[in-house]
Amino acid sequence: METAASEALVNHGLAPHPSHDEGGKSAVLRPERNSIVPPYWQRHERTGSNLSFNNASTDNVSRHQPILLEDHTDEGSEQCKALWAKHVTVDDYVIVSGTAPGLGAYVVWNCTVETLDGGPMKIMKRYSEFDGLRQKLVKTFPHAEGAMPPLPPKSVISRFRPRFLERRRTGLSYFLNCIMLNPEFAGSPVLKEFLFS
Template identity: 75%
Template sequence: MESAGSQAVNRLSPSPARGDVGPSATLRPERNSIVPPYWQRQDRNDSRLSWNSVENGSRPTPIRLEDHTDEGSEQCKALWAKHVSIEDYVIVSGTAPGLGAYVVWNITVETLDGGPMKIIKRYSEFESLHHKLVTTFPHAVGSIPPLPPKSVVSRFRPRFLERRRIGLSYFLNCILLNPEFAGSPVLKEFLFS
């Protein structure tokens, strides 16, 4: 089986000035084509790990998967949400034009046992949740996605708000569908306050 790199080298034409056509011939690209350097044939040795596994017939240790969907599983008990979505938002205007305005996000949490929960939150409440999760679970910071960025200039523009809606929805799904965070008092405080 030939790699993409060797196929590209085969399309090259030998240098007409030298006249030799063998494997030691200097290859030059056709007149109207440009050949990137990574298309050129590279002589590489097989990696030591691949060679040893083929030679010895041994295989790497498989990844072990665990099923936490059993009713008696501790992990399953912590999960109670099925899906989170943020359908829309409302811009609440302040007392004076342009002052004190903010955005409220309408969140729907589909639960495993009951119907959907409707929640209304501001971005500042998401920031507070993120901070409390990082403080409470310092070992799991890699599992906590970042919040979408702030913007003073475009904070009420539809395109910016749509990107923020998608980012907040992703954040909540990652938090609520993680068994470690789902049963935490920090998340319950965010949802039920």
């Protein structure tokens, strides 16, 4: 029975494939990093006929409700009405010098929002404003915090270095796209305040 269970795990890609070394003994090959299945997928089976991983009978396997997919691209859809942007990019940045050399300097990010109905909209924001937007969205939509990606990290030492700023630009662009292309956040007064203030 244990052999059948091991074979089923291998066939479903959930366990490493066994192989035989030159001595005829069974050795285990590790799967490639990109073929590793997250552990929470292992328990979600499509049918009750598949082998259970906790050796319980298939009669006791609880049936999960299917995930429903909805099309929100129809003109009449409420979610489609909430969306007004189709793409957001963080194009570049400007380092603004402070009053004294090395003191008070900061970075301003130049962003372009491509709208569905009109032309592009240009905005300029500091990192602290992105951080404020995320904090306000978490307070307004606490149930949807998982849909908000984290902001790129801060760094006191590298904050003006080109490599660090390029990684931050990419992270901010991803964050803005996830927020503005989500119908739940797109019509939010919090987002509109961020964009138009």
